[in-house]
Amino acid sequence: MRISQLSAASGVPIPTIKYYLREGLLPPGEQTAATRAEYGESHLRRLRLIRALLEVGRLPIAAIRKVIAAVEDESLGMHEVLGTAHYAIAPAVESHQEDEDWRRARAEADRLITDLGWRVHPEAPTRVELAQAILTLDQLGMPATGEALRPYAEAAVNLVVEHEIGTIPLDGPREAAVEALVVGTVVHGRVLDVMRRLAHESISARFFGVSEE
Amino acid sequence: MRISQLSAASGVPIPTIKYYLREGLLPPGEQTAATRAEYGESHLRRLRLIRALLEVGRLPIAAIRKVIAAVEDESLGMHEVLGTAHYAIAPAVESHQEDEDWRRARAEADRLITDLGWRVHPEAPTRVELAQAILTLDQLGMPATGEALRPYAEAAVNLVVEHEIGTIPLDGPREAAVEALVVGTVVHGRVLDVMRRLAHESISARFFGVSEE
Incomplete structure (x- = not known):
């Protein structure tokens, strides 16, 4: 299709x-004449990926570039591409105190991950975030x-297992699967976060006895 | 206590x-001499609130100022203060297409909230985020x-009801309750988000058959 289409x-x-x-961010179309290029399904899919990362994930362009480089790098497995996306959407980990309290919190975070039987890289920045x-x-x-935090872990893992991983189209081209995985991660994260704030508003309205509007 | 303490x-x-x-952001201490001020428990609590909003909630100073103004405004009920905090932590809602697809998504979001029996303000920006x-x-x-999104709603509401609202100290001073409510919202939101990314990493490692390290 033409760029207008x-x-x-x-x-x-x-x-x-x-x-x-x-x-x-978008690969060039196939040049069919000096001033004319043809675009295909893969361009359409890539545009959806960019818009999802930008509008729903609210990632900066530099982070989107990193995610797309990982999507395009066929030497990377699905797990590595997903890791790149996770590190791109994670907030920068601030410097933190390096005292006894910090070490205890970090040990508690690591212990919980071990107790859950989760496989998480020892250097993953998510461990620092949890701590x-x-x-x-x-x-x-x-x-x-x-x-005390275990119910959050269990709710998270149930949603990912039952409603996310299963929706990845693994029988099509690698790029389609990778894009679905990355976008799914970003959008479902946003869904869960907004649901929590909606639930809070509703429960708070009841709990603090605000009259019905 | 002195500022050093x-x-x-x-x-x-x-x-x-x-x-x-x-x-x-922090109210002045009680002036006990020209160059000496005394600080109390409320200053300590306020500092914890600021640090939590800054480091865990990653709010900009302008947003923190709005939240603190709401915390200090005794004419506001708990529900209104929480609402201010929610609007401060919510990402800015981008402009969006105003077409048939958008209206359908918005109607779907509103219908889900109604079906759940949730009490959410008709103008809440969270409705736009969900759409x-x-x-x-x-x-x-x-x-x-x-x-399809109902499981996310149910997981969110269970966590808020069972693990968050109950921890608010409602029998102490209003400010302590309000601060606990606001910080709890911000920190538990972060906990749930990081748990989801940890769960994703772990499930992806198994699903895509990455060997144990």
Whole structure:
């Protein structure tokens, strides 16, 4: 299809498509004449990936470039590509205190992951994020043991197993599967986060006795 | 306590405390001499609130100022303060297409909230966020009906009811309850998000047959 048709099919304006082409986020079309290029299904899929990472994942362009490089690198397995996406969507881990409290929180995080039988890289920044949350809860006098956080782990793993991994189309081209995996991770993360805030609003309305509108 | 003791007790360096005082995030101490001020428990609690919003919630200072203004405004009920915190932690809602697909996604989001019996303000930006996620899933050919997303809603509401609302100390001073509510919302949101990414890594390692390290 022509760039105008690609624009119509994807809902992405032509100048934006040209920007993605210049930035190397979108591979060039097949040149059929000096001023004419043909685009295909893979371009349409790639545009959806970019828009999802940008609008739903709210990733900066630099992070999107890293994710796309991983998607395109056929020497990487699915697990490595997903890892790249996870590291791109994870917030930067701030510097933190290196004291006894921190070491205890970090040990608690590692212990919980071990107790759950989860396979997580020893250097994964998510371990630091979890430890930071545990430390904050502890400092606030809120339940912060692995046991207290276990229901969050169990809810998360159930959703991923039952509603996410199964939707990946593994029988098609590698790129389609990888893109579905990456976008699914980003969008479902957003779904869960927004559901939690919606639930909080609703429960708080009841709990604090706000009258029906 | 003196500012040096406040620093030691909170782990926040003195120059940072002075910065929060100048920015009005931390109320001034009680002046006991020309160059000497006394700080109390409420300052310690407030510092923990600021650090949690900053380090775990990753809110910008302007958003933290809004949350603290709501915490301090005694004319606001708990529900309104929580609402302010939610709007501060929510990502800015991007402009979106205003076409038939968008209206269908928005109707699906509203229908799910109604079916769940949730009490959510008709103008809440979270409704737009949910609609945006539904639209993206739909465009990617992934399950995007209210029914498909219901498990996310149910997991979220269970966690909030069973592990969050109950931990709010409602028998103490209003400010302590409000601060616990706000910080709990932010930190537990982070916990759930990081658990989901940890679960994804672990499940992906098994699913794609990465060998044990």
